[in-house]
Amino acid sequence: xxxxxxxxxxxxxxxxxxxxxxxxxxxxxxxxxxxxxxxxxxxxxxxxxxxxxxxxxxxxxxxxxxxxxxxxxxxxxxxxxxxxxxxxxxxxxxxxxxxxxxxxxxxxxxxxxxxxxxxxxxxxxxxxxxxxxxxxxxxxxxxxxxxxxxxxxxxxxxxxxxxxxxxxxxxxxxxxxxxxxxxxxxxxxxxxxxxxxxxxxxxxxxxxxxxxxxxxxxxxxxxxxxxxxxxxxxxxxxxxxxxxxxxxxxxxxxxxxxxxxxxxxxxxxxxxxxxxxxxxxxxxxxxxxxxxxxxxxxxxxxxxxxxxxxxxxxxxxxxxxxxxxxxxxxxxxxxxxxxxxxxxxxxxxxxxxxxxxxxxxxxxxxxxxxx
Numbered sequence: 001x002x003x004x005x006x007x008x009x010x011x012x013x014x015x016x017x018x019x020x021x022x023x024x025x026x027x028x029x030x031x032x033x034x035x036x037x038x039x040x041x042x043x044x045x046x047x048x049x050x051x052x053x054x055x056x057x058x059x060x061x062x063x064x065x066x067x068x069x070x071x072x073x074x075x076x077x078x079x080x081x082x083x084x085x086x087x088x089x090x091x092x093x094x095x096x097x098x099x100x101x102x103x104x105x106x107x108x109x110x111x112x113x114x115x116x117x118x119x120x121x122x123x124x125x126x127x128x129x130x131x132x133x134x135x136x137x138x139x140x141x142x143x144x145x146x147x148x149x150x151x152x153x154x155x156x157x158x159x160x161x162x163x164x165x166x167x168x169x170x171x172x173x174x175x176x177x178x179x180x181x182x183x184x185x186x187x188x189x190x191x192x193x194x195x196x197x198x199x200x201x202x203x204x205x206x207x208x209x210x211x212x213x214x215x216x217x218x219x220x221x222x223x224x225x226x227x228x229x230x231x232x233x234x235x236x237x238x239x240x241x242x243x244x245x246x247x248x249x250x251x252x253x254x255x256x257x258x259x260x261x262x263x264x265x266x267x268x269x270x271x272x273x274x275x276x277x278x279x280x281x282x283x284x285x286x287x288x289x290x291x292x293x294x295x296x297x298x299x300x301x302x303x304x305x306x307x308x309x310x311x312x313x314x315x316x317x318x319x320x321x322x323x324x325x326x327x328x329x330x331x332x333x334x335x336x337x338x339x340x341x342x343x344x345x346x347x348x349x350x351x352x353x354x355x356x357x358x359x360x361x362x363x364x365x366x367x368x369x370x371x
Contacts (some may be wrong), residue, residue, distance in 0.1 A: 004332040020084035023293075025068035026077045027089055033126060038109060038116030039096055043067045043089040045077040046131065049064045051084035053134045055313045056089045056127060058120065060142030060149050062295055067091040070143065072282055074304050075290030083314045088127055090120050104148035105175040112156040112204055116149070121157060139311050141165035141214075143281045143295065144224060146365050148172075151232060155203040164212040165307040167281045168221055170228045171235040173199030179255075187225030212237050212268050214310045218277030218301050226273070233271050255301060270310060274299050300361045 057080075059069035067089035071077050080087050086146055092100045099208055100359035102109075102116060109115030128135050138161050142150035147169020154164045155172035175181040183189050191199075213236045217229030237244070246258035254275035259267050274282050282299035283290040289305055292298045307312035 008190065009033060009051065011289040012068070023066070023069045023072035025071070027068055027071060027087075030123065030127070032119075032123065034119070034122030036119045036122065036264050037114050038119035040116060040119045040123075041093060043091060044127060044191065045071070045080055045087040045089070047077075047081045047084055047086075048346075049081075049084050050131070053146060054134065055137035055139065055311075056088060056124065056133045056215075057085055057308075057313070058090070058138070058140040058150075058153070059090070060090060060102060060140070060146030061100075062142070062144035062146050063097075063099045065100065065143075065146075065162045065295070069293075070146070073283065073296030074143075074292050075288075075302075075303055078289050079304055079308055079314060083308070084309050086127065086133055088123055090116075090123060096363045099186075101145035102142075104145055104152055104170065105181040107176055110152045110156065110172075112322040117152060117156050120153060121160065124139070124160065134159075137162050137311075137313065138194055139163045139165075140218050141167070141173060141307055142169065143167045144169060144279065151235075152248070153212060154213070154236075155200045158200075158206045158211055161211045161274060163212040163214070165310075166229070166232050167216040167303055168224050168229070168279055169232060170224065171196050171199075171231045172203065174228075174231065184228060187227035190227060190231045193234040193238050196231060197238035200235060206226060207213045210236075210268075212266075212310070214269075214307050215269070215271040216274065216282065216307075217272070218274045218279060218282070218297070218299075223279035229271070229273075233269065237269050246271075252301060262356035267310065271305070272301075272306070274301065 027045050032042060057076065058069060059074070059076050061067055071089060074217045076087055089233040092102050094100060097103055104110060106115070110117060124138060127133060140150045140153045140161055141149070141164060144167070147166040150164050151166050151169055151172045154161055170184055171190070173196065180189070214231055215233050217226050219226055240260070240262065242260040242262070243348050247261040248259040250257040256273040258271045260269040262268050277297055277299045278298040280295035280301045281303050283292060283296055283298055284302040285292055285298040287302055287305070289302055290296060302317070305314065305317050309316045
């Protein structure tokens with residue numbers, strides 16, 4: 001019987017041979033003029049009808065994805081066509097991370113004046129200068145490792161961003177090594193709220209006002225535990241000085257939407273708990289924004305549209321536009337995409353694996369073969 005390491009090696013080889021074709025792209029590569037200390041690439045999308053003094057949205061892909069993959073699935077460029085805002089897609093390189101994850105836990109990459117953080121800031125400044133974009137309306141969003149990196153950008157440069165969105169991500173400052181990152185993804189050892197808030201306050205000289213934040217997490221996510229999303233919520237609710245109890249709680253079918261407003265009634269933090277959904281970004285099939293695929297899951301609700309509406313750069317999403325439950329939620333199964341190894345997608349019971357199966361799953365995730 002082959003050892004676990006041999007099995008991982010064989011699956012890794014198969015994964016490379018069976019890799020899915022690259023997503024069609026609407027993006028253009030950005031020529032970088034700065035020092036680019038994080039050694040990232042960058043892509044942009046500028047709609048034909050770019051509004052004067054337009055907003056800028058920075059979009060950070062997840063592990064194993066490219067900028068084109070994430071745009072194709074999330075539909076950000078399609079929404080930009082409708083509302084006339086600019087898009088920036090930083091892209092990770094295998095030389096930095098073999099699984100194309102942004103290094104949201106690496107100390108050299110998550111401080112204000114260096115690494116991947118500084119590379120992204122240089123891209124933002126270059127694009128604003130080149131196209132006359134509105135520097136008061138810059139936003140950042142991301143999925144998984146990209147979501148965790150979005151939290152890093154908000155913490156280290158709250159002076160740049162008006163708002164952000166973290167999808168299936170983790171809070172800033174919760175890990176400083178690969179083992180710590182893996183533990184936090186499982187919901188283990190997450191810092192208390194006071195420590196999380198202090199991490200943000202120490203990350204820059206900024207004293208406010210703070211970016212608004214939209215948080216999204218699947219309740220059947222076994223790759224990044226829902227507890228990590230609650231830690232993101234705790235961190236930024238604390239930074240804003242908001243009450244523990246939500247100002248409003250809405251039921252969108254089986255999904256839950258909580259909103260925290262400040263004393264003036266402005267929504268500063270919101271959190272979506274998506275019922276029956278595994279690890280990925282929720283989309284709404286048939287609304288013309290995005291496409292289902294690996295880690296882009298049809299949950300009957302478009303995170304892209306809702307996030308843009310929360311930032312007030314797109315139309316509000318009417319309640320009738322949201323399906324109450326996805327098919328997966330109705331059957332009690334969570335859509336859990338397989339790695340891009342040529343194997344078909346499967347519906348698996350929405351429960352955490354245990355025993356020997358869990359040990360193997362953890363090893364495959366550590367090797368970058370599962371998420």
